[in-house]
Amino acid sequence: MRKWLLAIGMVLGLSALAQTGKLEIFSWWAGDEGPALEALIRLYKQKYPGVEVINATVTGGAGVNARAVLKTRMLGGDPPDTFQVHAGMELIGTWVVANRMEDLTFLFRQEGWLQAFPKGLIDLISYKGGIWSVPVNIHRSNVMWYLPAKLKEWGVNPPRTWDEFLATCETLKQKGLEAPLALGENWTQQHLWESVALAVLGPDDWNNLWNGKLRFTDPKAVRVWEVFGRVLDCANKDAAGLSWQQAVDRVVQGKAAFNIMGDWAAGYMTTTLKLKPGTDFAWAPSPGTQGVFMMLSDSFGLPTGAKNRQNAINWLRLVGSKEGQDTFNPLKGSIAARLDSDPRKYNAYGQSAMKDWRSNRIVGSLVHGAVAPESFMSQFGTVMEIFLQTKNPQAAANAAQAIADQVGLGRLGQ
Amino acid sequence: MRDRILAFSVLLPSLLAVGVFVYGFIGQNLWVSLTDWGKDPAQALALRPELRFVGLENYRELFTGFVDVRFRQSVVNLIFFTLFFMAGSLGLGLLLALAVDRAPKGEGFFRTVFLFPMSLSFVVTGTIWRWMLQPQGGVNVLPTLFGLPPLSFPWLATREQVLVFDWNHLPFYTALAVGLVLLYVAYAAHREGERRRFLWALLSAGVLFLWAFTLGRGLKLLPYPETHGFSLALVGVILAAVWQMSGYTMALYLAGLRGIPVEVLEAARVDGASEWQLFRRIIFPMLAPITLSAMIVLGHIALKIFDLVFAMAGLDYAPTDVPAIYMYLLAFRGNQFAKGAAIGILLLLLVAVVVVPYLASQLRKEVRR
Numbered sequence: 001m002r003k004w005l006l007a008i009g010m011v012l013g014l015s016a017l018a019q020t021g022k023l024e025i026f027s028w029w030a031g032d033e034g035p036a037l038e039a040l041i042r043l044y045k046q047k048y049p050g051v052e053v054i055n056a057t058v059t060g061g062a063g064v065n066a067r068a069v070l071k072t073r074m075l076g077g078d079p080p081d082t083f084q085v086h087a088g089m090e091l092i093g094t095w096v097v098a099n100r101m102e103d104l105t106f107l108f109r110q111e112g113w114l115q116a117f118p119k120g121l122i123d124l125i126s127y128k129g130g131i132w133s134v135p136v137n138i139h140r141s142n143v144m145w146y147l148p149a150k151l152k153e154w155g156v157n158p159p160r161t162w163d164e165f166l167a168t169c170e171t172l173k174q175k176g177l178e179a180p181l182a183l184g185e186n187w188t189q190q191h192l193w194e195s196v197a198l199a200v201l202g203p204d205d206w207n208n209l210w211n212g213k214l215r216f217t218d219p220k221a222v223r224v225w226e227v228f229g230r231v232l233d234c235a236n237k238d239a240a241g242l243s244w245q246q247a248v249d250r251v252v253q254g255k256a257a258f259n260i261m262g263d264w265a266a267g268y269m270t271t272t273l274k275l276k277p278g279t280d281f282a283w284a285p286s287p288g289t290q291g292v293f294m295m296l297s298d299s300f301g302l303p304t305g306a307k308n309r310q311n312a313i314n315w316l317r318l319v320g321s322k323e324g325q326d327t328f329n330p331l332k333g334s335i336a337a338r339l340d341s342d343p344r345k346y347n348a349y350g351q352s353a354m355k356d357w358r359s360n361r362i363v364g365s366l367v368h369g370a371v372a373p374e375s376f377m378s379q380f381g382t383v384m385e386i387f388l389q390t391k392n393p394q395a396a397a398n399a400a401q402a403i404a405d406q407v408g409l410g411r412l413g414q
Numbered sequence: 415m416r417d418r419i420l421a422f423s424v425l426l427p428s429l430l431a432v433g434v435f436v437y438g439f440i441g442q443n444l445w446v447s448l449t450d451w452g453k454d455p456a457q458a459l460a461l462r463p464e465l466r467f468v469g470l471e472n473y474r475e476l477f478t479g480f481v482d483v484r485f486r487q488s489v490v491n492l493i494f495f496t497l498f499f500m501a502g503s504l505g506l507g508l509l510l511a512l513a514v515d516r517a518p519k520g521e522g523f524f525r526t527v528f529l530f531p532m533s534l535s536f537v538v539t540g541t542i543w544r545w546m547l548q549p550q551g552g553v554n555v556l557p558t559l560f561g562l563p564p565l566s567f568p569w570l571a572t573r574e575q576v577l578v579f580d581w582n583h584l585p586f587y588t589a590l591a592v593g594l595v596l597l598y599v600a601y602a603a604h605r606e607g608e609r610r611r612f613l614w615a616l617l618s619a620g621v622l623f624l625w626a627f628t629l630g631r632g633l634k635l636l637p638y639p640e641t642h643g644f645s646l647a648l649v650g651v652i653l654a655a656v657w658q659m660s661g662y663t664m665a666l667y668l669a670g671l672r673g674i675p676v677e678v679l680e681a682a683r684v685d686g687a688s689e690w691q692l693f694r695r696i697i698f699p700m701l702a703p704i705t706l707s708a709m710i711v712l713g714h715i716a717l718k719i720f721d722l723v724f725a726m727a728g729l730d731y732a733p734t735d736v737p738a739i740y741m742y743l744l745a746f747r748g749n750q751f752a753k754g755a756a757i758g759i760l761l762l763l764l765v766a767v768v769v770v771p772y773l774a775s776q777l778r779k780e781v782r783r
Contacts, residue, residue, distance in 0.1 A: 064729070068746035074459060094749060098459040186730035238549040240571040240647075240731055305461075373455060378748035382484045385732035389573060402480045408455070 023311040024054040025300075026073075027084035028066035029332075031059065032271075036331035040136075043327055044318055051311050056080060062187075062368070074100060079303035081312040086369030087135045087297040089210075092127045093373025095301070102302040103130035107313065113320055116338045120362030124370055125299065133299035134320040137334035140263045140353055141365040142195045142286040142294040148279075150254050158258075158284045162199055162227055165258075165287045169234040172257055179236035182256035184247035189232075189239065190367045190384055192260050196231055197224045199288025203363050210364075210371040212410020216400040225393030232388075245272075252281070260286050262296070262368070266349040267333025278348040285356075293360035296368035297337060375407040440762065447472055447755035458749040465752075472756040478635050485757070486581055488735040490642040494577075495652060495736065496716040502656035503712050504705060507663025514664065515671050525668065529661040536658065540725025543654035544570065547726075569650040570727055570734065575643035582640070585633050589626035593619045647733035651726055658722075659715070663708050670704040671697070706772070713768045717761065737761055 023044075029037040034057070041053050058066035063084070070083055079100070085091045095101050108114050108131050114122065117135065125133055146158055154175055159165035172180040183189060198206050200223055201214075208214035214221060236256065239247075248265050250256040252273060259265065266283070269275045285292070300319050306312050318324040325336035330345045335354050343351045364370025369377065383403065387396035404410070449465035457463045476485045514524050531539065546552035547569035554565040579587070600615035674697060682692055720738040727734040729743055737757050745754025 064747070068742075071459060071746060071749075077461060093455055094459055097456045098461075099456070100459060100461065185728060238568055238571045240573075240727075240733075241544075241548055241569075375452070375455060375458075375748050375750065378743060379481060381730045381743075382481065382732070385484065389732070399481060399483075406481060 021050050022052045022054060023082075023308050023315060024056055024080045025082055025084075025315065026056045026058075026066070026070060026080035028058055028060060028063040029084065030057045032267075033332055036328050039331055040318070040324060040328045043324060044315060047318065048311070048314060051314075067374075074303070077305070079305055081306045081308045082300045082302060082315055084298055085133060085301055087121075087133055087299040088124045088364050088370030089373045090369030090377070091125070091133050091299070091301060093375065095303070096127050096130075096132050100303055101132050102304055103132065104134065104302060104316065105129075105131045107134070107316060107320075111317060111320060116320075116322075116340060118339060118357070118362060121295070121297070121337060124295075124297075124362075124364050133301040134316045135297040135299040135337040136319045136325060137298050137329050137332055138337050138353075138357060139296050139334050139368070140293055140356070141191065141296055141368060142198060142289045142292065143261065143263050143265070144195075144284050144286045145248065145251060145259045145261060145265055145269075146257060146282060146284075147251065147254070148282045151257065154257065156257070158282075159287050160284075160290065161288045162196065162231065166230055166234070168257075173234075177255075177257060179234065179250075179255075180257045181231065181235040182242075182247040182250035182259040183232075183235040183239040184242040184244045185240055186381055186384060187367060188244050188247060188261065189388070190380060191262065192231065192235075193224075193228055193384065194294065194366045195260050195286035195289060196228045197221075197366075198292060198294055198363065199286065200224045200227050203292050203361050206363055207371075210366075210410065212404075216397045216404060217394075222393050222397045225387060225396050229387070229391060229393065262365075263349065263353060264333060266347075270347060270349070271333070276348075283349065283352075291360055293356050293362050294365050295357075295362055296365040296370050372409060373407060376403060376409050379403045379407075443755045443758055446752055447759050449752050451752040451755075452745075452748070452750040453752070455749065458751065468752075472753045473760075476753065476756060476760075482753075483640060484732050484735055485737065485740050486640070487642050487645075487732060488737045488740045491645060491648055491734065492717065492719075492736045494644040495648055495655075495719065496713060498648075498652045499655045499659075499716045500709055500712045502652060503659045503663050504708060506656060506660040507708070508667050508701075510660065510664040511667035511671060515668060525665070528664050531658045532662050534658065536655075536719075536722040537725045539654050539658045540722045543650065543657070544726045547650045547653075570647050570731075572646045573733055574646045575641075576646065578641050578643035580639045581642055582634050582636055583631075584635065586626050586630045589622050589630050593622040593626065596622065645733040647727070647731075651723060651734055654726065655716070655719070655722055659712060663712070666704050666708050667701060670701045674700050710768060710772045714765050717765050717768065 025037075025041070027037060037055070037057075041055060045051070045053060058069045060066060063086075066084070070080075073079065074095075085095070091101070108122075113134075121135060121138075122131065125131055125135065144158065151158065154172060154177070156168050156171055159168045169180045183192060197209075201209065201220060205214050205220060209216070209221065216222075236242075236250065242250075244261055244265070245268055247256075248259055248261060248268060251259045252269065252275070263283075266277060266281075269281050270277055275281050300316055302309070302312050302316060319328075320338075322336075322338055322340060322342075325338055326341050326345050329336050329341070330347075330350070333350075335341070335346065335350050335357060339358055341354070343354055346354065366372055366377065366380065372380075380400070380403070383396055383400045386399050387393070390396075446465070448467055448469060450468045450471075451463060451465050452458045457465075476482050510528050514521055514528070517524060548554075549566075549568045549571055553569070554567065556565075558564050596615050596619035600612050600619060603609075603611035603615060678696060679692065682696055687695065718738060719736055720742070723734050723736055723739055729739055729747075738761065741754045741757040741761070744750040744757070
């Protein structure tokens with residue numbers, strides 16, 4: 001009997017020892033984005049060769065599938081050691097309020113990150129006095145893409161406001177361009193909406209929308225839908241069937257003049273379509289949003305009850321370091337969240353975005369999880385559908401407000 | 415006695431497994447659907463969520479709540495999808511079966527060809543058909559092969575709806591439909607000479623019609639009109655589903671046709687029956703049981719459809735929404751687990767309405783034997 005107990009004890013002890021040498025990283029970076037993550041993991045292995053890294057990826061754009069898998073795992077009490085999550089309310093509204101994350105303020109203090117990251121970003125990832133995740137990269141949402149050569153041919157300039165945009169759109173339509181704005185499936189329409197909303201409301205009221213100080217039914221917010229409706233009139237009618245890449249293709253083929261898309265479009269055009277940033281294709285802040293950087297960011301957090309907490313903290317340390325960010329981001333096609341990264345490692349687009357990141361006002365994106373909790377975000381698609389079906393700004397505004405009331409938008413953000 | 419114990423102990427493991435993993439989870443799901451899980455974000459994904467009992471509140475919100483308009487459209491979509499998918503698969507399957515049955519040669523070849531789509535998964539079918547239904551390619555450019563102008567129907571991208579009705583009239587229409595079914599039951603009972611059943615059915619139908627035309631018209635589910643209809647974007651999805659499943663009904667019908675004794679057909683021919691009369695009086699009645707089982711199988715596939723729509727139009731496109739898609743969206747993206755569970759229960763009830771009467775009648779037949 002005693003022998004048996006001893007044996008069982010030894011097995012248990014050994015397996016505990018072995019477990020300390022593991023780190024499970026949960027993310028949705030596979031395919032095109034896989035190499036960037038792998039480079040980061042290689043760096044981690046150089047520093048901690050004893051640790052076995054388990055790269056648990058679940059594919060699907062923007063993590064649609066990964067987040068569902070993560071939820072079932074967390075509900076089942078089996079959290080990964082660290083997981084990828086959009087910085088901001090997507091993390092806070094789902095995981096932090098449910099008391100499933102550890103406060104990382106100590107790490108930010110230790111590593112001097114409070115100075116290394118811009119304050120606007122720290123604000124977005126803070127809640128109730130804590131800081132809850134380590135941002136690894138930054139993408140920009142409010143960017144308008146075009147081909148300079150084509151615009152020259154048509155004799156138009158990139159518009160700086162939505163009024164200018166609508167005028168340019170009329171000019172282009174008269175020149176026989178059926179749909180001057182290229183648009184894709186539902187989420188890209190929401191993506192366009194947030195650029196329009198930022199321009200119509202301005203950064204202050206944009207923030208007020210999310211902390212509950214400005215209601216969706218306020219005339220100012222209803223006007224967003226009116227402008228959005230007119231902008232949609234410039235877009236292709238078969239949008240629902242196109243992916244964002246196909247919408248970018250329309251611009252590249254000269255079938256459309258402009259596309260509003262996050263700056264992963266730069267990665268697509270440079271890497272996949274082999275175009276040269278700055279000469280073959282060019283960009284500008286989406287109309288009316290000059291000087292504002294609408295950001296979204298992937299970050300890693302530390303769930304409570306992580307089996308390999310120390311390894312996970314070491315991973316977060318690497319993710320937030322200059323070395324880690326400058327290894328990851330040039331491959332991913334994003335820029336570093338830190339203010340001190342090395343511009344020489346990035347291409348022409350990255351350098352320009354970096355300049356804006358350091359000087360612009362920073363606000364968060366809705367569609368990509370920074371400013372609203374998932375309970376609101378997931379139903380914003382319904383609001384969009386109501387608007388597309390009825391073309392009625394007031395109806396869309398009412399629906400948005402009803403959902404905001406239902407999920408308690410703004411109550412969380414305090 | 416020993417035999418009984420043995421039989422019982424052999425059955426026990428599977429009884430336990432089914433009890434826990436099927437009925438246990440159905441019960442748990444029912445309980446969740448009666449709670450507020452997901453209303454409070456602090457509880458939604460907590461390690462031990464505290465759930466509060468709220469009764470039928472989730473169901474009420476789904477059918478009459480302002481923000482759940484998408485759920486109602488998805489139900490309407492599902493009903494139309496199921497009807498057209500079943501009609502299409504059965505019709506096309508029967509035609510193919512008759513053609514293959516009559517074909518002088520190459521029967522095996524054609525049977526395989528038509529049956530083959532069934533071996534694909536709905537995801538594959540959906541992806542292929544999404545490509546083919548792109549507004550500027552695929553099916554739409556088909557006529558140009560014959561020198562005709564290309565079609566301009568935008569297929570999945572359309573937002574048009576036909577057969578539009580106001581959701582507030584739903585109780586009225588439902589009562590009307592059920593009343594008509596009851597009338598048919600009465601008619602059948604009358605023909606079979608079952609007086610009691612005839613009277614009961616007639617009476618219930620009468621009461622229902624009376625209610626529909628008096629109180630039913632005045633009933634308002636929502637304080638404002640809300641229109642729903644058959645979205646034409648579904649046509650593409652139905653096309654793909656019929657393409658996939660009609661081979662299956664063909665195989666069923668083919669087996670049925672083979673089962674009709676040649677003697678009966680020849681006797682009818684000798685009696686001077688025309689080809690049409692042959693179909694009308696002999697072949698179709700003898701295929702009826704097959705039609706019924708095909709309808710059950712197709713019906714429960716249609717009611718649970720998720721993957722095909724997911725692959726063809728994605729989760730975010732309301733014109734092709736079905737309840738299963740909306741359930742996934744609410745539960746796993748929006749963290750509204752209780753409401754998701756409520757949709758799950760509703761789907762279960764819908765499928766039960768199709769499957770349970772069938773199972774019951776089968777069971778009764780077996781007992782009679």
